[in-house]
Amino acid sequence: GAGVSQSPRYKVAKRGQDVALRCDPISGHVSLFWYQQALGQGPEFLTYFQNEAQLDKSGLPSDRFFAERPEGSVSTLKIQRTQQEDSAVYLCASTWGSWPQETQYFGPGTRLLVL
Amino acid sequence: GENVEQHPSTLSVQEGDSAVIKCTYSDSASNYFPWYKQELGKRPQLIIDIRSNVGEKKDQRIAVTLNKTAKHFSLHITETQPEDSAVYFCAASIQEYGNKLVFGAGTILRVKS
Numbered sequence: 001g002a003g004v005s006q007s008p009r010y011k012v013a014k015r016g017q018d019v020a021l022r023c024d025p026i027s028g029h030v031s032l033f034w035y036q037q038a039l040g041q042g043p044e045f046l047t048y049f050q051n052e053a054q055l056d057k058s059g060l061p062s063d064r065f066f067a068e069r070p071e072g073s074v075s076t077l078k079i080q081r082t083q084q085e086d087s088a089v090y091l092c093a094s095t096w097g098s099w100p101q102e103t104q105y106f107g108p109g110t111r112l113l114v115l
Numbered sequence: 116g117e118n119v120e121q122h123p124s125t126l127s128v129q130e131g132d133s134a135v136i137k138c139t140y141s142d143s144a145s146n147y148f149p150w151y152k153q154e155l156g157k158r159p160q161l162i163i164d165i166r167s168n169v170g171e172k173k174d175q176r177i178a179v180t181l182n183k184t185a186k187h188f189s190l191h192i193t194e195t196q197p198e199d200s201a202v203y204f205c206a207a208s209i210q211e212y213g214n215k216l217v218f219g220a221g222t223i224l225r226v227k228s
Contacts, residue, residue, distance in 0.1 A: 041221065042119075042220050043204070091159070
């Protein structure tokens with residue numbers, strides 16, 4: 001079946017611009033994660049949803065970052081007033097349930113470049 | 116918080132040789148340790164994982180070992196092939212909501228033919 005998809009795949013933004021990144025998890029997956037991957041680094045946790053509930057947002061770097069999953073499926077990560085340090089690949093991952101040891105399936109990521 | 120250290124950062128091996136990547140973690144409550152392979156510009160793909168109730172797991176040319184006492188785990192790839200060239204990430208779970216993972220910084224593996 002279809003895997004996790006993300007759009008857009010690439011986004012160039014001018015500093016100060018707002019951006020919205022979309023994640024479509026695998027159909028029926030309960031849990032959804034957002035990660036930020038800087039160049040040459042491993043993914044870093046941003047936030048976690050179980051259905052529509054955002055249970056952990058401890059990784060969001062500032063109040064400019066906001067994520068939602070209003071109907072428990074598609075999720076949007078919004079970054080307001082983008083800064084150059086926001087340039088990174090933003091990865092989304094989903095799991096079937098909420099059991100702590102489930103496999104996370106990743107999307108292809110959105111590469112954000114802030115000029 | 117949880118910290119995962121990964122070594123080496125780059126590894127070059129001759130085709131057919133073995134490759135070993137090592138990771139250490141800090142949270143003794145971690146109980147799930149996946150390994151992901153990421154090719155340039157592609158999504159991370161799970162290649163193998165291990166849970167804390169076992170010490171070793173093998174899948175064809177790939178194996179993972181876990182030492183909970185020492186808080187380290189390793190990826191072993193035997194009979195390496197050029198298509199194994201990629202960045203490999205280890206990760207450890209955090210005992211909070213869901214399956215929050217903390218990733219290592221990655222190892223660039225180059226298999227020379």
